Amino acid sequence: MAEPIEEFYTTMEILEKFGISNSWLFKMAKERNIPKTVVRGKTLWSRKHIDKDLADKQPTETVAEEWYSVEEVCAKFNMSKEAVYRFVSERKIGKRKDKCKVFYSRRQFDKAMGIESDLEPEYYTMPEAMARYNMTRDQISHYVRTHDIPRSYEGRYVRIDRKALDALFARPKIG
Numbered sequence: 345m346a347e348p349i350e351e352f353y354t355t356m357e358i359l360e361k362f363g364i365s366n367s368w369l370f371k372m373a374k375e376r377n378i379p380k381t382v383v384r385g386k387t388l389w390s391r392k393h394i395d396k397d398l399a400d401k402q403p404t405e406t407v408a409e410e411w412y413s414v415e416e417v418c419a420k421f422n423m424s425k426e427a428v429y430r431f432v433s434e435r436k437i438g439k440r441k442d443k444c445k446v447f448y449s450r451r452q453f454d455k456a457m458g459i460e461s462d463l464e465p466e467y468y469t470m471p472e473a474m475a476r477y478n479m480t481r482d483q484i485s486h487y488v489r490t491h492d493i494p495r496s497y498e499g500r501y502v503r504i505d506r507k508a509l510d511a512l513f514a515r516p517k518i519g
Contacts, residue, residue: 349379351392353394373389413446436499449496467506468504469502473509477513494508
């Protein structure tokens with residue numbers, strides 16, 4: 345016999361905690377058969393199932409270190425949101441979407457503003473990775489996609505996380 349579910353999240357708690365949209369929550373819950381109930385007009389979701397199925401949606405620490413949110417750019421550089429959007433579009437500054445928020449490359453934004461950035465993350469460009477591992481572009485792309493190696497885009501250029509790629513191709517060790 346199945347054990348009863350006694351701990352729940354409200355829909356709003358899930359949306360705030362995991363930064364997902366309402367429609368995505370309902371779609372994902374339907375696909376994964378997450379138990380829910382409606383009490384006094386509020387949908388309650390099984391806490392255990394939500395935590396298990398949305399574990400990969402936990403906030404990432406690297407976002408705060410290497411990326412600006414639109415609000416941070418507005419505050420730091422005294423710009424309106426429209427000015428930020430126009431600025432990043434004109435200068436083709438790399439962006440990243442994490443959950444429902446857009447972030448812009450801190451290094452590229454600072455460089456475009458004429459500020460020397462103290463952030464120099466460890467990345468390979470595609471030509472550097474190809475030369476380092478003596479592989480073709482297609483081979484590198486295959487490994488990056490298959491092993492979910494973190495990458496970002498600066499305009500049309502791909503930057504591949506150096507530590508993750510080096511770890512993937514490191515010599516095997518026993519013991």
